[in-house]
Amino acid sequence: MRVQERIIEGLLWLSAVITILITAAIVWVLLSESVRFFSEVSIIDFLTDKQWTPLFAEKHFGILPLVAGTLLTTAVAIAVALPIGLTIAVYLNEYSPGRFRQTIKPLLEILASIPTVVYGFFALTVVTPFLQKLIPSLAGFNALSAGIVMGIMIIPMISSLSEDAISAVPRSLREAAYGMGSTRLQTAFGVMVPAASSGIVVSVILAISRAVGETMIVAIAAGQQPRLTLDPTVPIETITTYIVQVSLGDVPHGSLEYRTIFAAGITLFVFTFALNNLSFWIKKKYQEKYD
Amino acid sequence: MSKKNYKLEAKDLNAYYGSFHALKNINIAMEEKAVTAFIGPSGCGKSTFLRTLNRMNDYIEGFRVEGDILLDGRDIYAKDVRVDELRKEVGMVFQKPNPFPKTIFENVVYGLKIQGLKDKRVLAETAEKSLRQTALWDEVKDKLDKSALALSGGQQQRLCIARALAISPSVILMDEPTSALDPISTAKIEELIFKLKNDYTIVIVTHNMQQAGRVSDYTAFFYMGELVEFAKTRTMFTSPKHERTQNYITGRFG
Amino acid sequence: MSKKNYKLEAKDLNAYYGSFHALKNINIAMEEKAVTAFIGPSGCGKSTFLRTLNRMNDYIEGFRVEGDILLDGRDIYAKDVRVDELRKEVGMVFQKPNPFPKTIFENVVYGLKIQGLKDKRVLAETAEKSLRQTALWDEVKDKLDKSALALSGGQQQRLCIARALAISPSVILMDEPTSALDPISTAKIEELIFKLKNDYTIVIVTHNMQQAGRVSDYTAFFYMGELVEFAKTRTMFTSPKHERTQNYITGRFG
Amino acid sequence: GGNNKTEEGTNGTVSENLTGSIQIDGSSTVYPITEAVAEEFRAEAPDVKVTVGVSGSGGGFKKFSRGEIDLANASRSIKPEEADAAKENNISFVELSVAFDGLTVVVHPENNWVKEITVAELKKIWEPAAQGKIKKWNQIRPEWPDKEIHLYGAGVESGTYDYFTEAIVGKSHSSRGDYTASEDDNVLVQGVSTDPLALGFFGYAYYEENQSKLKAVPVDDQNDANGKGAILPSMETVKDGSYAPLSRPLFIYVNSKATARPEVVEFVNFYLDNAATLSQEVGYIPMPEEQYKEQKAKFQQFASGSAKK
Amino acid sequence: MTNAEKNRLKDKAFQVFGVFCTFIGLVILAIFLIDILIEGLARIDWDFITSLPSRRASRAGILTAWAGTLWILVLTSVIAFPLGIAAGVYLEEYSKKTRLANFLEVNIANLAGVPSIIYGLLGMEMFGRVMGLGGSILAGALTLSLLVLPIIIVTTREAIKAVPRSIRDASYALGASKWQTTWNQVLPASFGGILTGVILALSRAVGEAAPLIVIGALAYVPFVPTSPTDEFTVLPIQIFNWTSRPQADFLVNAAAAIIILLLITFILNGIAVYLRNKWQKRVKW
């Protein structure tokens, strides 16, 4: 019995440790190539140069434009998905009848399961022309359309997971709030959402991660022009777009150009690492415990 | 019509959880500024009835009410009644302590804040007053900004009572409010109930016969979803009309 | 050494939640096949002490124990003690009813099933026996396969007691087991406790002085984490040594 | 079903009882031709499992030089470092050209000012020095309007881009960076067809399929040896070499070790026998008949040469 | 206007906004579906589903693509779910709040943020080259397993976290061991939430194209894979391939293939939703 418990715990432990091994493997793959990259390109240039043209005749290796592009599309996506997703979660939980929720949730989850290639073409062929009617100066490839569509795609990540978190808050808390004469809105945002905050933050982290790492939509609809800008109406390039572009393309493996994708990859990795640690810290600090 | 000034009345009230008939044809009229106690064996419907009095059961799927409940003569289940205002009028304290996962202070002033009150001084004064009323002030005054969840069960329940008092409702419903309290706190709460009934109408569910005897003016005895007997507490405890009541009160039940 | 056969002993016991010193130097010896009641004001550490007796606090982060607790003379915090076996020996009933989200039947036989018992007949018999002991059988016999969560609070708590009895431990710890029960069920439980002490050692936390008086052979009075007085219940209730105890028992506390 | 012979029928005979498998990977440009050949080959030799991947010419060469695949599709010639990698793994290979692709310069159909364009003008537009400077149509030809020019072109990593820069700017991988690039030519079609100020370039097949939405621009290489004046891309002009310099050959590379296997040899022969019809069918331009013969001879020699080793 | 009226107004306004938000997602979804159905539905017939790929749009089918997708799904589930749920359980129920646990936690959040294309690079190196699996189904499934693992772990943990302490207390007090408590109480009670994570993970895996392209999933596979070591293609790659063809007919094929892909997702989601609702009904407190 005791041995069995030990074995089970060991197996569970092993499963958890596998995640470290995966990370180690990823870091190893990224590092081994980027170390060679940084032996040829100074890290200062990499971080401060405002141009990214490693594949052109006049080479610049400044990652900033790609980072800006990534942040821009992600920001647009979150600006769309967070308010809508959270509203849906609260609405489903506090306002709508149970059966409605049970049908709507899976329906919305479909949004997350549509292949991103399809979204990309939707952004390019439907959303962009539509937005161009509103913003005539909008370029054919732009961060705005890609971001909006990406936002739509990640709505269910936020809405479903946040809804789960909210509905896990004990009923007695909701009763206490209603018993004090709270409206549904006050109950939701004054009591339920704060009590579920750790779950909600997790859902947003997952959504941001998904947005940062999303490839096909931005590759198709946001353009492939590295540009240091915060203007969402012009073509930009994200880190992921660059990586997929190079790995699908024609660059000889083993060359400096090829290693740029690992340098870009490790940047993305560091970037998400910082982001996750920040949200982790926030979560730790503000997490409310209840029984 | 009734000559007396009834605060709360139930008329031909029936309540159902889905197909389960939880309250059967309840007729009762509760006097203003008096304490009415609900007693009866476990599962007889005391909590259910109490919760229909401020429509807390609205949120339970499948729950359904027939008949009328009148607060100051107005049907609380009427279309134009606002539940949130009803609940400010009819406060509630629950069986299990349910403080918000916020600070102690935030818990007490929650009701005021959601009404839009922002004046810091008023909030602080009300908080202190309510916490004193529930004999909690001395224990928590140094940790008002600590999480309410770190309090012991008894302290939590007293906090919930303070929270309900802070919005000064005219009716206070209490579902076994002292079942998680020690005798000292219980005594203080009972004292408080005594004081409060000068201004408030109080309905209390209790399992403690002594408590019912001590605090209530009227007692209602429920059994299997029916209101068996309703009378002045003294009358009921000394000369109950129904044998069942008698058996229950004296503990010879079952 | 002690001549008597003590079932449970605490020696120089100190307990901490992080830096909060919750139990201070407790020394107590509880007799076999007797009922010991823990009384004291809210937050004094009764539950904390009770939960150290079957190491339920092991799972609370930052909780720490110093000193010894002996069960049949063996330190339950010793390295070679297996908590799961300890808990089969020392059963527990909690303050808030906590049935599993399973059927009533599954709740009662859970303890047996995890011990590997599969015989349907034995399971059914034990379930019936335990449910009868807690006066629940007649109420639930037709819905054994229904969810335990649909029961009322009182029914739920009785179910939890039945569940603890089903694995026939030698010690039963009860943390205000009747605070959510009506007098009839309470009386039945008290009766049961009376019967059980012929075979079991029982430790009960209660706020109800009457209950302590009725069911217990010994009473321990806690105050602010300290064991103020421990004596035969009769002795304590009639002639307490300490003034604090006296005040508490007579309700003149505070 | 894939087992049916095509209506046109295929050339050459293949022994029916061949077995084994052939792994092909590489260029996305060449993919449709190889796919078509594989499909037809299956009708001849149903027990040979031919798989074709798309990982770009570069990706294909990487696997090829490791010996992971038998054939590599490529829209450019192998680079020295890629060839070295193959040599390290003891792989020798042969390059066989299988068809032409005509890069087409296109504008929006409503563009009524561009009638033709010279290679020199294209260079002026696309060379690195143009970046941030050449921004209006009238900077190219004064008579063209004073309006912005919006550029669309192949992704920097594609064989198409390589070839275009080589042919126009004179140096591979050398161009301005401020244009809208996409790996996917349909995306470029979409871009140009909705932008009246656009000028772009991509593979001929994409133009051919979208003629109603696009306008091709005749290109003048100012070299009368290749036909006089500006020339529009078409089957004929590409095939006869007059559409210069924007037509490029497409290749397959064959691994020496694989030629020891009869199914591979049969497949490559089958490929060269049928490339003319099949490449045209999927939107590319076949080479002249005699060139296929040459390629076949080249392969025969290579195969027998490596068989001796 | 009194405060109460203001509050009620806000309440109503939010309700309207909530309905609006809920439906905006659904309306866009509807536009998608209708658009794709109009384009692709007519193309779907028995031949389309049972034919091998072809250069002719009208003759090309998706037999190998959907077979590959099913293979990948089944293998990914078999590999990732036990692993993910086990890791989630370990972290939530077993691990003390040590540095290692903290590190693991951040680590997993980070893994969730690693873009799929990087998993492709990893899979290519680790499974394709080092383990010698090449572009096989197994290599693809392993790669996607790594990709969905963090999603499963994070949602498993959240679901487990929502199980009240008192349930564990009750179980421990009856002498249950940690594993018995986990297996008999915690996992059943949190199964609904875990399934939600699994739904999201599955739908992620089924739509992925980029990492599979990198590890070398193929575009033209004229046979149905019969073992995990076979080469394969999947629906998203087939769709991606078709949408980048010059001939407009292939776009119709792509739309038709999207319909099939969505159908597969819907069926999977449907099963999971059904299970989830069933569990949720049983587990309520």
Ligand SMILES: Nc1ncnc2c1ncn2[C@@H]1O[C@H](COP(=O)(O)OP(=O)(O)OP(=O)(O)O)[C@@H](O)[C@H]1O
């Ligand atoms: N949400 C619910 N769904 C279905 N039945 C319920 C629900 N809540 C309570 N009941 C049933 O309604 C009856 C009355 O329950 P109620 O909680 O009002 O009893 P009570 O008198 O307050 O009991 P206790 O003293 O144990 O709290 C019980 O039989 C109970 O099982």
Ligand SMILES: Nc1ncnc2c1ncn2[C@@H]1O[C@H](COP(=O)(O)OP(=O)(O)OP(=O)(O)O)[C@@H](O)[C@H]1O
């Ligand atoms: N998990 C915990 N973390 C920190 N402090 C705690 C925790 N649980 C209890 N305490 C504190 O320990 C002290 C003793 O608590 P305990 O629950 O043992 O009291 P009690 O005598 O059982 O009270 P009650 O009668 O209200 O149940 C209280 O001051 C309480 O605030």
Ligand SMILES: [Mg+2]
């Ligand atoms: Mg009740």
Ligand SMILES: [Mg+2]
């Ligand atoms: Mg306690």
Ligand SMILES: O=P([O-])([O-])[O-]
């Ligand atoms: O796929 P490519 O032809 O662009 O190498």
